[in-house]
Amino acid sequence: CAQSSQSKVDNHNKHITDKLEVLAKAYTHHGERWRALGYSKPVNPLTSYEVGYLVPYLYNRSLGRVIGHNQIIGLKHYDDFLDRMPREEAAAIEETVKEAAQFLDPGLLVMACGSYRRGKDTCGDVDCALMNTTQFLFFFFYYSGFLTDDLVSHEESGAHKKYMGVCRLPGPDVIVVPYGEFACSLMYFTGSAHFNRSMRALAKTKRMSLSEHSLNSDMLRQGSLKVYGGTSRPTLTEKDIFTHLGISFREPQERDW
Ligand code: DCP
Ligand code: MG
Ligand code: MN
Numbered sequence: 001c002a003q004s005s006q007s008k009v010d011n012h013n014k015h016i017t018d019k020l021e022v023l024a025k026a027y028t029h030h031g032e033r034w035r036a037l038g039y040s041k042p043v044n045p046l047t048s049y050e051v052g053y054l055v056p057y058l059y060n061r062s063l064g065r066v067i068g069h070n071q072i073i074g075l076k077h078y079d080d081f082l083d084r085m086p087r088e089e090a091a092a093i094e095e096t097v098k099e100a101a102q103f104l105d106p107g108l109l110v111m112a113c114g115s116y117r118r119g120k121d122t123c124g125d126v127d128c129a130l131m132n133t134t135q136f137l138f139f140f141f142y143y144s145g146f147l148t149d150d151l152v153s154h155e156e157s158g159a160h161k162k163y164m165g166v167c168r169l170p171g172p173d174v175i176v177v178p179y180g181e182f183a184c185s186l187m188y189f190t191g192s193a194h195f196n197r198s199m200r201a202l203a204k205t206k207r208m209s210l211s212e213h214s215l216n217s218d219m220l221r222q223g224s225l226k227v228y229g230g231t232s233r234p235t236l237t238e239k240d241i242f243t244h245l246g247i248s249f250r251e252p253q254e255r256d257w
Contacts, residue, residue: 011047017043017047020039020040020042020043021039021040021043023036023039024036024037024039024040024043026086027039029086030086030121032121083124084122084123084124085122085123086121086122087116087120087121087122087123089123090112090116090123090126091112091116093112093126093128094110094111094112094116094126094128097110097112097126097128097130098110101130109129109130109182110128110129110130111128111129111186112126112127112128112129113127113128113129113186113189113190113191114126114127114189114190114191115127115191115192117190117252118190118191118192118252118253118255118256119252119253127189129185129186129189181212181213181214182236183235183236183237183238183240183241184210184211184212184213184214184215184235184241185212185213186238187199187238187241188211188212189212190252190255191255192255192256192257194256194257195255195256195257198257199241199245202245202247203215203245206245206246207219207230208230208233208244208245209226209229209230210241210245214232214233214235215232215233215235215241215244215245216229216230216231216232216233217230217231217233217244218230218231
């Protein structure tokens with residue numbers, strides 16, 4: 001009796017069980033009870049394994065039954081998981097950006113796009129789209145101190161400007177777009193990147209061209225060379241883009257691929 005309780009006190013795999021416990025807690029926090037259970041269940045059996053026994057066992061497939069494939073993947077991406085923020089934190093950053101922007105112009109539209117808009121539990125960053133017709137905002141963010149030091153202009157073409165802003169932990173990507181490009185920008189910035197590639201490829205098959213600025217029809221290509229850029233279709237909403245492309249609308253949560 002004394003002996004068996006002693007073996008429970010010694011945790012031979014603390015380096016693993018600690019991580020499992022962090023993951024279990026994180027998923028519990030996100031209301032994913034079943035996934036959390038998947039991580040907390042193996043903690044007890046792992047605690048009592050001898051290290052020398054566990055190591056050959058862990059790359060042996062039979063441990064798959066103890067931990068499960070998803071938990072092994074979870075351990076592999078443990079650092080990634082901690083790098084990403086829970087969506088509640090992304091919402092708080094969106095709020096901060098909104099407050100700062102609307103202090104300047106109450107009619108300004110601010111929206112967190114990217115993985116946040118696609119409804120993901122965790123976000124690598126916050127992709128804030130700001131709809132504005134002036135460049136004033138750029139200077140505001142630059143000097144407000146919310147964006148710390150780096151603000152890199154990625155791309156400039158016409159009235160469309162995209163900036164990468166860096167703020168304290170973790171920085172939002174800020175994109176400033178004119179109202180006329182709202183729908184195309186929103187769709188681009190919502191992603192996913194894979195979804196965007198598919199949509200562009202689809203447009204191409206219909207002699208159209210889709211970018212973060214506009215959807216153009218009647219493109220003229222000679223081989224891979226663009227001879228005529230086409231005329232831009234009116235796209236007031238994302239739904240218009242889907243309609244022009246002849247496919248049914250997909251909610252942001254359905255745009256992972
Ligand atoms: N994007 C794209 N092509 C790229 C990079 C980005 O089309 N090469 C678009 C789609 C992305 C959006 O920009 O969804 C935002 O880029 P992120 O890198 O921030 O990607 P996500 O927000 O989708 O994921 P994460 O949670 O990792 O930030
Ligand atoms: Mg993102
Ligand atoms: Mn981003």
